[in-house]
Amino acid sequence: MSRYIRAILLSAAGVGALAPAAAGAQEIPVDRWLVASAEVEAGEDPLPESAADRFPDRNLETESRAWTLVRRDGETRFDFAEWTDPGEATLAHAYLKAATDTDMRLSLEVGGCVRLRVRLNGQTLAEPERPREVRLASGWNTLLVVLDGDEECDRSLSATLSHETGPNHRNAPASVRVAVQASRPPGVRRSYPEGAVTVSAPRVTALAWNPGGEDLEALISYDLATWGREGGDAGTTVDAPGVQRPGGPPASPFDAPRRGSGDPPGEAVGDDDTGPTDPDGMRASMIATLLGRPEVKAPAPSDGSVELRLADASFVGAGSDLRPGSPVSFDGSLPFRTLRAAALRENGMRAEFRWRGGDAEGEGRLPAALVLQALHGPLNLGLAAGPDGVWRGQLRVPDALAGFTVQGMEGSWTVDGASAEDAVLCAPCERGRRLEVEFRAPQSSRDEKPRARIVDRGFPDLAEGTGVSALELLRALEGDNRRYRELVGR
Numbered sequence: 001m002s003r004y005i006r007a008i009l010l011s012a013a014g015v016g017a018l019a020p021a022a023a024g025a026q027e028i029p030v031d032r033w034l035v036a037s038a039e040v041e042a043g044e045d046p047l048p049e050s051a052a053d054r055f056p057d058r059n060l061e062t063e064s065r066a067w068t069l070v071r072r073d074g075e076t077r078f079d080f081a082e083w084t085d086p087g088e089a090t091l092a093h094a095y096l097k098a099a100t101d102t103d104m105r106l107s108l109e110v111g112g113c114v115r116l117r118v119r120l121n122g123q124t125l126a127e128p129e130r131p132r133e134v135r136l137a138s139g140w141n142t143l144l145v146v147l148d149g150d151e152e153c154d155r156s157l158s159a160t161l162s163h164e165t166g167p168n169h170r171n172a173p174a175s176v177r178v179a180v181q182a183s184r185p186p187g188v189r190r191s192y193p194e195g196a197v198t199v200s201a202p203r204v205t206a207l208a209w210n211p212g213g214e215d216l217e218a219l220i221s222y223d224l225a226t227w228g229r230e231g232g233d234a235g236t237t238v239d240a241p242g243v244q245r246p247g248g249p250p251a252s253p254f255d256a257p258r259r260g261s262g263d264p265p266g267e268a269v270g271d272d273d274t275g276p277t278d279p280d281g282m283r284a285s286m287i288a289t290l291l292g293r294p295e296v297k298a299p300a301p302s303d304g305s306v307e308l309r310l311a312d313a314s315f316v317g318a319g320s321d322l323r324p325g326s327p328v329s330f331d332g333s334l335p336f337r338t339l340r341a342a343a344l345r346e347n348g349m350r351a352e353f354r355w356r357g358g359d360a361e362g363e364g365r366l367p368a369a370l371v372l373q374a375l376h377g378p379l380n381l382g383l384a385a386g387p388d389g390v391w392r393g394q395l396r397v398p399d400a401l402a403g404f405t406v407q408g409m410e411g412s413w414t415v416d417g418a419s420a421e422d423a424v425l426c427a428p429c430e431r432g433r434r435l436e437v438e439f440r441a442p443q444s445s446r447d448e449k450p451r452a453r454i455v456d457r458g459f460p461d462l463a464e465g466t467g468v469s470a471l472e473l474l475r476a477l478e479g480d481n482r483r484y485r486e487l488v489g490r
Contacts, residue, residue, distance in 0.1 A: 028104075030094050030143070030159035032071040032182040034058065035080055037088040056093045057183050067093070069182050077109075077158040080147065090147040090155050095184050098136040099177040101193040104161045107131040110147060111154035117146040121192055123230070126326040133200045134325070135227035137193040140184050192324075195228035195298035197353045199306045199317070200327070201366060204374035207336065209401075209452070210382035211393035216336035216400050218374065222308060223327035224317045226355075228300030230324060300324045304355030310334060310366060311341035311348050336375075336400050342366040343474055368470035372459035375400060375477075378409065381450040383439055391439040391450045395425075402431035403480040404454045411448060414438040425452055431480065457488045 034056045056067045068083055070092075084090040108128055110116050118128035121141055125134070128145075147155050161178060202220040209216055305318035317330035342348035343366040350363045383391035408423035415425055416436050425435060439450040459473050468487050476483040 028161040028163075028178055028180060029074060029076040030096075030161065030180050031073055031075050032069070032180060033078065033092040033094050034067040034182050035070045035083045035093075036067045036091045037084040038091055039088055071182065076160050077156055080155045080157065084147075084155055086151040092145045092147070092157060093182075094143045094159075095181045096136055096141040096143055096161070097179040097181060097184075098138055098141060100138045101135065101196075102138075102163070102178070103133060103135050103198065104163050104178065105131055106134045107158075107160045107162070108145065109158040111149075111156060113149050113153040114155065115146075115148040117148070119144040120325060121190060123323075123325045132327070133198065133223070133225070135193045135196065135198060135225075136178065137191045139191045140188055142190050191295075192229035192297060192300075193227050195300045196226070196360075197301055197304035197306065197322075197355050198225050198227065199223065199308055199351050199353070200225070201349065201364070201370075202308070202310065202332075204339070204370055205331075206380050207374050207377065208333075208380045208382055209395055209398070211384075211395055213382075213398070214396065215398045216379070217333050218336050218339045219331065219333050220310075220315075220339075221329055221331050222315070222317070223329050224304065224306055224319050224322070225325070225327035226300045226302070226304060226319075226322040227324055228298065231299040298357070301355040301357070304353065306354070307352045309350045311338045311345065313338050313342075336398070339366070339371055339374075340400075340474060340477065343368045343371045343471070368474040369459065371474055372470055372477075376454050376458040376460050378451045378453050379406075381437070381439070381452055383437060383450050389440065389446070391441075393437060395435045395437055397426065397429045397431055397433045397435070399431055399479075400477070400481075401426075401429045401454070403428050403482060403485060404456050405429070406452050407455045408439065409451045409453060410445065411442050411450070412440045428480075456485060458484075459488065462488060 036056075058067055058069050070078060070080070070083065072078065078092075080090045080092060106120075106125075108116065108118065108131075110129070116128050118125045120134055120143055121137065125132070145157060145159070147157060149155075161180075163178075200223040202222040204218055205221050206219045207216050208219060300322070302322055303318075303320040304322060305316065308315045308317070313332075313334040315330065315332040317328070319328040322328065346365050347363040349366045351361065353360045353362075381391075381393070381395065383393035385391050405427040406425045406429055408420065408425055411423075413420040413423045413425065414437070425437065426433065437450075441448040459470055462468065473484055473487055476487055
């Protein structure tokens with residue numbers, strides 16, 4: 001495999017909002033920012049306002065305001081209202097220094113009325129409001145967050161990076177070193193990761209309990225993404241990061257060339273920008289000379305595919321118009337016992353990647369927390385809707401529900417011809433028992449579909465530090481699930 005072509009399975013910590021950070025996960029708070037504000041008309045994108053001709057640093061001017069350091073060591077939540085005037089957008093910038101190209105899970109939380117936009121290494125990230133996987137380059141990465149909204153919106157932001165440190169994927173570094181800094185030394189370059197295709201750990205979007213089924217059905221969603229500098233497919237000859245061929249667009253708003261940093265007129269490359277303490281560019285020029293020319297890396301592939309295998313189930317996704325940081329989502333389904341097996345096996349989650357110019361493979365374990373969170377969430381019941389507005393069907397109690405109390409949600413229920421008291425469908429549910437179930441939606445919500453859930457204690461009810469791991473609980477989930485219920489203190 002070419003040294004320019006590399007892809008690995010993303011960290012199994014990337015499980016969307018369904019699961020908390022798994023045991024052994026490394027969590028890094030983004031606890032320092034450079035903050036500025038920008039005037040913006042309603043509906044306009046404030047990002048161009050941040051297009052300074054050099055990387056942000058304290059006291060450097062944007063088009064409307066200077067960058068100000070905001071730092072709270074070890075904290076993740078910041079209130080930026082003090083540094084933003086009413087009617088202006090908040091720009092928050094941090095540097096993420098990584099020892100190697102690595103995959104991280106980025107979680108950004110803001111108030112409901114705030115519009116959130118994010119650029120990583122100058123590239124716009126799609127759907128930044130949900131936790132998602134990103135790929136950092138070895139060296140200095142730039143993270144720009146823009147908060148915009150009405151004057152009364154809470155301009156607070158919480159940002160964390162996390163990475164699972166266990167044996168989750170082949171070729172992964174033994175440990176991950178990522179430093180969060182507000183400033184960078186003059187002359188240090190921002191670079192992009194090696195061109196690669198990645199796939200996220202799947203998210204369980206729902207569990208379905210269907211008539212005639214011997215098991216619950218898990219509905220999953222996973223993302224195919226590409227990373228690296230824009231500018232062509234793998235194998236394309238390119239200049240150094242930040243340097244574009246004539247007529248090409250700048251790599252990012254921060255990469256615009258500037259003179260006075262030691263480059264001859266017309267030859268500034270924009271990768272040795274200076275800070276306020278180096279006004280003549282002498283220090284930056286010296287560091288750039290010592291560093292030499294930046295390493296040329298393959299750009300992000302524009303098309304690729306992945307075969308994702310979870311235990312005995314296989315899913316294939318492909319994209320032909322991929323852009324860095326903009327994942328393409330794919331859906332699939334598999335039996336709950338297969339989902340559980342993928343979490344119990346160390347290599348229960350495997351992937352093979354293909355793209356023009358290269359291929360790769362990776363492996364990992366699906367997080368046990370994701371499986372248990374889904375089991376204790378809503379269950380979609382696949383009953384058939386009749387012309388009288390009543391949903392009907394026969395459900396067989398699968399292994400996963402044995403021993404639990406299952407209660408219907410939002411409506412009136414009948415089980416085996418009798419009204420279900422408190423909407424309880426079975427208590428305890430006997431494995432293999434068949435239930436004749438009818439559901440009528442409440443008058444206030446005639447479009448409500450039949451759903452149910454386990455009402456007993458489970459993994460989501462356990463406080464941190466209880467001494468029992470999600471993996472241990474998942475192993476105990478068998479037979480009548482008695483051992484599982486004992487561990488969670490039913």
